Amino acid sequence: MFNKSLIIAGSFLLLFTACSKVPITGRRQLNLYSESKMVAMSATSYDEFLSENQPLDPGHKDAQLVSRVGVKISEAVERYLKENGHAEMVDNFDWTFNTVDDPTINAWCMPGGRVVFYTGILPLCQDETGVAVVMGHEVAHAVARHGNERMSQAMGIQAAGMTLDAYLETNPTGFNDLLMQSYGIGAGVGSLAFSRSHETEADKLGLVFMAMAGYDPREAPKFWKRMSELGGEKPPELLSTHPSDETRSADLELFMPEALKYYKPN
Numbered sequence: 001m002f003n004k005s006l007i008i009a010g011s012f013l014l015l016f017t018a019c020s021k022v023p024i025t026g027r028r029q030l031n032l033y034s035e036s037k038m039v040a041m042s043a044t045s046y047d048e049f050l051s052e053n054q055p056l057d058p059g060h061k062d063a064q065l066v067s068r069v070g071v072k073i074s075e076a077v078e079r080y081l082k083e084n085g086h087a088e089m090v091d092n093f094d095w096t097f098n099t100v101d102d103p104t105i106n107a108w109c110m111p112g113g114r115v116v117f118y119t120g121i122l123p124l125c126q127d128e129t130g131v132a133v134v135m136g137h138e139v140a141h142a143v144a145r146h147g148n149e150r151m152s153q154a155m156g157i158q159a160a161g162m163t164l165d166a167y168l169e170t171n172p173t174g175f176n177d178l179l180m181q182s183y184g185i186g187a188g189v190g191s192l193a194f195s196r197s198h199e200t201e202a203d204k205l206g207l208v209f210m211a212m213a214g215y216d217p218r219e220a221p222k223f224w225k226r227m228s229e230l231g232g233e234k235p236p237e238l239l240s241t242h243p244s245d246e247t248r249s250a251d252l253e254l255f256m257p258e259a260l261k262y263y264k265p266n
């Protein structure tokens, strides 16, 4: 009897320590894997991607635009987390912003703050504020550690109780394959969509981050409307990994008054 309750207490303790709260939304999440491992493995995948997809020269005007927005958004993230006592959440981040000359309508941020924009998404962004909508949203997925949650769900190993290490031993390329699917990278591998709750969370965080960086968050619903109008039979990569529906615009409008509290125009 004593042993049993000790075990139960022990598992609660494990659950408690693995459980953390997402800033801004306060949602509790269970991350079973070490975030530092996720970040380290993502760094390898990111470098691999860039070795196969030559990024634009940093002096190119598109690369400069993406970098400028990225730096402002990342500064807003760090300021927000510091003011709210969560500075440690981006301790192991190594903010990196690259733009690839590719007509695909896509952009993503891997764990650790490693970002890629495709030039194909820039016309849809229209201007710097549009880039900030996408940057804020993508960075929010990384800050909220959605990668950790969705990779574990996709691997289906939470239920099996297998550790990430054990999974990788039996399937060494598994991490990279899943990561590629997670961001709609590469043809023919299929895409892994973020869940509705992750999308809503990234939208809310993204609005706050862009507002703090000096960009008008009221541009976000307009961007997503333009994006969803491109749907249809062959939706853009960004839509396949970030499913959009009417709930999104309703949620964005609901959260807008809160986001506007953070908005100081540049």
Ligand SMILES: [Zn+2]
Binding pocket: 137, 141, 194, 198, 199, 202, 241, 242
């Ligand atoms: Zn998303």
